[in-house]
Amino acid sequence: AQSVSQHNHHVILSEAASLELGCNYSYGGTVNLFWYVQYPGQHLQLLLKYFSGDPLVKGIKGFEAEFIKSKFSFNLRKPSVQWSDTAEYFCAGRPYNNNDMRFGAGTRLTVKP
Amino acid sequence: DVKVTQSSRYLVKRTGEKVFLECVQDMDHENMFWYRQDPGLGLRLIYFSYDVKMKEKGDIPEGYSVSREKKERFSLILESASTNQTSMYLCASSLLTSGRGEQYFGPGTRLTVT
Numbered sequence: 001a002q003s004v005s006q007h008n009h010h011v012i013l014s015e016a017a018s019l020e021l022g023c024n025y026s027y028g029g030t031v032n033l034f035w036y037v038q039y040p041g042q043h044l045q046l047l048l049k050y051f052s053g054d055p056l057v058k059g060i061k062g063f064e065a066e067f068i069k070s071k072f073s074f075n076l077r078k079p080s081v082q083w084s085d086t087a088e089y090f091c092a093g094r095p096y097n098n099n100d101m102r103f104g105a106g107t108r109l110t111v112k113p
Numbered sequence: 114d115v116k117v118t119q120s121s122r123y124l125v126k127r128t129g130e131k132v133f134l135e136c137v138q139d140m141d142h143e144n145m146f147w148y149r150q151d152p153g154l155g156l157r158l159i160y161f162s163y164d165v166k167m168k169e170k171g172d173i174p175e176g177y178s179v180s181r182e183k184k185e186r187f188s189l190i191l192e193s194a195s196t197n198q199t200s201m202y203l204c205a206s207s208l209l210t211s212g213r214g215e216q217y218f219g220p221g222t223r224l225t226v227t
Contacts, residue, residue: 034216042220043117043203043219043221044218046216090155099146099207102158103155104155105153105154105155106153
């Protein structure tokens with residue numbers, strides 16, 4: 001079955017540290033991949049998305065993700081985190097030609113000031 | 114901006130009650146989705162709809178039904194609420210276009226069944 005997995009359940013970093021959150025997917029064909037963020041008390045928002053083309057995707061708030069097809073991965077990165085990045089992050093993916101979107105279990109990021 | 118609204122932010126119901134959760138989107142999106150979000154499990158798809166009066170089961174449809182009489186509105190129904198349905202319920206919408214269409218989410222309804 002198609003699935004998306006996230007490696008880390010809870011990550012704790014100090015401000016200015018670099019961030020990398022892992023995401024792997026199990027689809028075999030062409031995929032669309034997404035990272036969503038949920039700040040405390042707020043609704044899920046799209047951080048960035050990959051459909052095709054340049055595998056390095058830049059999103060809002062300084063986030064980026066790299067699609068590595070050979071590794072079935074779509075890891076999220078940020079060179080220097082801020083306290084305001086404290087949130088839960090969800091990776092999601094779907095085959096490009098249908099609506100079967102699958103979400104990972106989420107990674108809770110805590111940034112200490 | 115796309116706006117997805119849900120009828121309640123917090124809801125407390127008793128076991129056995131019939132519960133209606135309403136979702137409305139204002140961007141003429143064809144697709145609408147209902148998820149439940151539980152700690153450590155992420156988002157799990159309950160049902161989705163790609164057109165009026167059309168519905169498809171997701172991963173965990175048991176104990177739920179849905180209704181889509183108008184394009185902008187998608188309702189989730191708990192026929193007889195049980196305590197294991199205590200959860201955060203998220204509605205989302207997206208365009209139908211193949212290969213595109215990120216989902217836009219509502220604020221969620223936190224349902225407690227006692």
